[in-house]
Amino acid sequence: MTGRGAIRLESLTKTYGRTTAVDGMDLDVRAGEMITLVGPSGSGKSTVLRLIAGLDRPDRGRVLVDGRDVALVPPHRRAVAMVFQDYALYPHLTALGNLTFGLRVRRVPRAEADRRARTAAERLGIADLLDRHPDEMSGGQRQRVALARALLREPSVYLLDEPLASLDAPLRLATRADLLALHRELGTTTVHVTHDQAEAMTLGDRVVVLDRGRVRQVGPPQQVYDEPADTFVAGFLGSPPMNLVAGGGTLGGRPDVTLGVRPEDLALDAEGPVEATVEVVEALGSEAVLLTRCPDGTRLTVRTGPRPGVRPGDPVRLRPDPDRVHRFDTATGRRR
Ligand SMILES: Nc1ncnc2c1ncn2[C@@H]1O[C@H](COP(=O)(O)OP(=O)(O)OP(=O)(O)O)[C@@H](O)[C@H]1O
Ligand SMILES: [Mg+2]
Incomplete structure (x- = not known):
């Protein structure tokens, strides 16, 4: 995959009332790169994803995808798949229905949509849950349905907001390995938000450390760990x-x-x-x-x-x- 899904944020700013959620953020995500956003709760990670997805409008600054300002492109035209922190599934559809919904909207024939959905479900270990509705699944299971649904969209950019947070430790480790393998295979640009130190270190080609809506440091994880730019980054990455x-x-x-x-x-x-x-x-x-x-x-x-x-x-x-x-x-x- 070359040249598709490069993201540039220029002086991106978003305020909610008196809170500046994202404060003049500049960032270049290369096409095909997996970048990890980390930072304390409230530092603006989800807001950045929502601005890239077009679910929120910036007060100032721009989002460019492949060099084009996307300000006037509505969310459903942005070739972006987002997995939300709270994995918004359609409650009235089964897991299979949730997985095939987007494909059916794009007029993929039912048999083909089902086949693709089953492949994605097997990949994420949820093949035996396809008949269940979201309220009949655990949080971790719903999260994997949401991930599988995002995989099926074949976008140029994945935006993942803590996609593994509700998984238990062994499943989390396995899904992390799956994500990494998938990313190697598909090469789709991915912006991944996590609280998990190990995820931040292992998943990102580069890691971005945010503090109160500002970028403190960007770099390969080991470099940021070995040479933190300031005491905030030094105290944030690493446990203890x-x-x-x-x-x-x-x-x-x-x-x-x-x-x-x-x-x-x-x-x-x-x-x-x-x-x-x-x-x-x-x-x-x-x-x-x-x-x-x-x-x-x-x-x-x-x-x-x-x-x-x-x-x-x-x-x-x-x-x-x-x-x-x-x-x-x-x-x-x-x-x-
Ligand atoms: N719709 C909204 N209305 C008002 N304030 C908001 C809204 N969305 C976010 N905020 C505020 O903007 C700031 C950044 O929020 P954001 O959700 O981006 O943080 P986050 O880094 O994703 O945090 P977490 O790790 O807890 O998910 C917070 O102070 C939050 O309270
Ligand atoms: Mg968040």
């Missing part, structure tokens, strides 16, 4: 989040510099330079997370192997990986 120590203190440094170190980059080491006391040990099975406190009150989170051999109250020494200490300007939060 990066330790940020303002103005010298425990980790050394100077008052105008905030130092950041991720929990996995702090090692328990009897010779380590940082003194701390263990307050909480969270054993997570495959790893453990230690919440520690330094004599000056600074709290540091440490990620260790599954059996760290320490208990609350134990004194420990920590060694930050010197190549993985991040420096930010304390006043602006920007990376130095």
Whole structure:
């Protein structure tokens, strides 16, 4: 797939009353790219998708698809398929009816529409639910029907708003792999919103971090993780989040510099330079997370192997990986 479904957002702005949901957003999504939007609740992720889909009109700025301003193109003519956060299915239709509805509108013969619907349903593991109505399905099942329906539209752009959020962990993992495989196969431009760290890291060719309607950083996931542009991004991507120590203190440094170190980059080491006391040990099975406190009150989170051999109250020494200490300007939060 080449050259179809490239999206450009130019100074895109949308306000609802006194809330600026999207605030002068510029973004280029390349044709065939899968881009992931992440950000706290209320940061404008769904609004961006609605503006691209044409379900909302921007107050300022433009949406271009393949170089053309789509302001005057109504939603149903935009060759965009959106899966909503709340997976709006037609309640009076069965799953099969929901899947074939769009095909029938496009005059695909019934037998052919049914065949395509069954293929999509099998792909998403819902083939045995085709006779049920939405109110006879679980949230996760409805979500997969909504995904299958979007797949059947064969648009030039997919807009997915947390499409895996109601799935349980194993299904989520499997569907994530399916989405990735499908994207490799179809190469359809996809804008994908997620709260899930693992999804953000694994699904996007690039990840966009939003904060209050503004883009904080855009880049390949590993790059954004390794070199966060500011303290907001540093604290947002990563779980548990990066330790940020303002103005010298425990980790050394100077008052105008905030130092950041991720929990996995702090090692328990009897010779380590940082003194701390263990307050909480969270054993997570495959790893453990230690919440520690330094004599000056600074709290540091440490990620260790599954059996760290320490208990609350134990004194420990920590060694930050010197190549993985991040420096930010304390006043602006920007990376130095
Ligand atoms: N129809 C609306 N009327 C008024 N305010 C709205 C409307 N839609 C969104 N907002 C506001 O705009 C901001 C952005 O909302 P949006 O739904 O885009 O956030 P989000 O990033 O998708 O959040 P979440 O992760 O919770 O889904 C929020 O402050 C929200 O309250
Ligand atoms: Mg949302």
